[in-house]
Amino acid sequence: MTTEIKVPVLPESVADATVATWHVQVGDKVSRDQVLVDIETDKVVLEVQAVVDGVITEISQAEGATVLGEQVIAILTEGDASAEVSAPAAAKPAAAAKSVPAATAVKVIDIIVPVLPESVADATVATWHVATGDTVSVDQNLVDIETDKVVLEVVAQDNGVIGKIIHVEGDTVLGSQVIGQLNAGATASAPAATSEDAISSDELASPSVRRLMTEKGLTAANVTGTGKGGRISKEDVEAAANKPAPAPAAKPAAAPVAQDLGERTQKRVPMTRLRKTIAKRLLEAKNSTAMLTTFNEVNMKPIMDLRKQYKDLFEKTHDTRLGFMSFYVKAVTEALKRFPAVNASIDGDDIVYHNFFDISIAVSTPRGLVTPVLRDADQLGMAAIENGIRDLAIKGRDGKLSIEDMTGGNFTITNGGVFGSLLSTPILNLPQAAILGMHKIQDRPMAVDGKVEILPMMYLALSYDHRLIDGKESVGFLVAIKDLLEDPTRLLLDI
Template sequence: MSTEVRVPTLGESVTEATVATWFKKPGDTVAQDEMLCELETDKVTVEVPAPAAGTLAEIVAEEGATVGVDALLANIAEEGNAGPEEMTPKGSSRETASGAGTERGGEVAEEVASENSGGSEGGESVDVMVPSLGESVSEATVATWFKKVGDSVNQDEMLCELETDKVSVEVPAPASGVLSEIVAEEGTTVDASAKLAVLTSGGAAPAKSAPSEETSSAPAPSSEGGKDRDVEDAPSAKKLMAEKGLSSSDVKGSGRDGRVMKEDVLNALNKPAEKTEAKQAPRAPAPAEDADREERVKMTRLRQTIARRLKEAQNTAAMLTTYNEVDMTEVMALRSEYKELFEKKHGVRLGFMSFFTKACGHALKEVPEVNAEIDGTDVIYKNFVHMGIATGTPTGLVVPVIRNTDTMSFAEIEKAIAEKGKRARDGKLSMADMQGGTFTISNGGVYGSLMSSPILNPPQSGILGMHKIQERPMVVNGEIVIRPMMYLALSYDHRIVDGKGAVTFLVRVKEALEDPRRLLMDL
């Protein structure tokens, strides 16, 4: 019986990819979720995991082949079955395997020995592997182990938590048993196909005094010596480097084992000054009386990514901010009048975010360039609104995306915001939850901010900053009255959005909030 390996979903508007690298060859044994190959699209690199354990029987799409979504890449002969041209020769039974009589005799003998010893120990060993991390994510850091060696675990019970530059990923136990070995300790950086631990299923933990020599001396493949040129760069990257007169040593690779991707070459071309940029001066040593009162903590991967992306936004976009203020009287009155009825009917509280989300969606229809993005020399206009809602979490700022808010009701928006916000705070967001946004709203007012200039969330061209509602004296119809006012800030990419468009967008948001009936009338 064989299992087909097919091209996974490649993302919005991406219909084909190029097979960049095969990490396995026909005849190799693969574990479920182990990375088989890497596909390269015009946007991201996509790793393809094994859908089942077994033997890679056949590669249908070789390196360099262009494939569409759901195209057949390979076939896996499941355990106990041989793939084409990999049939077990006669006599290659367990007795033959234990004598290392075939090409894979050593491996099979090891499996037989493991199974036999497992029977005497009361269980068999089960590897705990890094789960799928999502598109373009090739490594993670082991953040926390919830179990220690010798602990009993149930199937699907959480063993540890990994931290990527986007989200936290929990690793469940693949089987019930005893945690017999932790291979990757807390703080270790692991790639997408690494082994994290070993379980002994259905029995007691093996004696710690007799570890397998092979296991104890089998660390992850060495990457010493920097960028090992035995690593094959992506075909599109090699082509672009040849066209631009670059060598691999000129480009910092972000792929597996330092592999250079097309995106890395483009980054090197767009930021030539980066190579000669002076490194940050070393920190002067603290005075002796202060040194013992300092604490040095390594930045989390999420915080490092936040820092990198914010700086990239400043370096890449021609970012400018325009300001206005909005009288929140009508929105607050409407909310006060209907909040109890709204919550009773829809089961969710009526907040201000749904008003702002609807107002922004309304304004984006009139000023579509604020909802667009630049791709090379093209401008891509989005005829939909996928709203990013910036959310503070204990580990840093994340931006979950709510799709198609332009077609949603107030209740649907409030429910989606509440659900995504809870998952963000619990560290349960997936990669898909944070991809595809076309515009972002950031509410610094919840922390008391009176005014700020938000930074763009690339490749988006606009972000709205909300702030604290504060009563201020305002002149209305020639009289001074006290009104609840909020400053609004729109940061935008001046490469694509002109000042007129930015101001028009902000004025439309202001008008919709000061007279919410406009949203009903589409005015």
């Protein structure tokens, strides 16, 4: 048995109405008293509810269509969904709707921004890897979402066709926000209609909204619709009417840059969210801390001799190469144990002393410098440290670092020596209290026991927050690292 879904009786003063929002689609099961559609008049929005349980088998009036009182706008079939259903007629009530089996109905899946951590307010749509109409497969990466710390991948939940892209590259979005739609089960040769059919400019607004735009002297081109499918509401019209007129552009004081360049060219690109965050944090570190830097130098010959002697056996035993970073991390961890203030941080008027050793490792990526965290470094052996740093570097290069990889860290190590830096002053990685800069290993003549020897020397730089760490502690900490690196046997003997 079928039941007609009709527009409610309209008051005498209301000539017609508009189908505002369908809450169901053809093929959906509905229950009695469930709201099926909103009908908008000049004054109010009327809800049309299901009078019985059943299945929506036909929708003859799509969203935006102008309808009259008691006009039939859909058909509800009582019972199961075994009956055939009809596709929407897209505002053509006189045309017969085509019937398709319910089993072939295409499901529209929202493409949603992943849930963001509490410390991340919003994100940016970085890169769409697909376009509207593209065929995609399950688990295929559709779009990259860039946060202040990491890039998140959004994958397809099913096979189908991209039906709509709501937010384009560069848009700022929130967690769990819908940014596109996937027609699951559709094919590129015969894609199903999305949950919102295309509408003409005349259908962007209801009669009451069009009348209000006329009163305000506005057209659809002057108003940005925030409703489904870009439909315009009264609030949109009021916002556009109250929007202040743009100030006239100031005349440039000088000739345009393009004329000054002549035949030369330049390219202007927006700063990425990650780069903006890096800039903000670096400025904050310089402006909100009493940052000083102390220097020392270390003879790397003992470690280089040790690596030369055992690197082949180490790689054969642990299936990883023996680098310098494992020595640096071990030395830093031991020095942090001796100087707890360097492993602390300031939180308001409190000093937080950390009884664990999470070391941030500065990693250069195509998107900028990031500092993923090596957890519980004091509990890791040399091989585990080398593997951990390698995994973080690979994740950073491939854009696979997670929020968890980036969160926390009590002390940072940055190695500018890999790029050839001989000496630098690293900037604090807030809220940490100190950062150690390693540099290029370079042969230099050194005085040893009254004789001049050529030794592989490296400068160390420790930047620290003087509000928390005194000069005595900073110098003692750096000297402890120097002693441990120049005599790596101390790392094994814990002396």
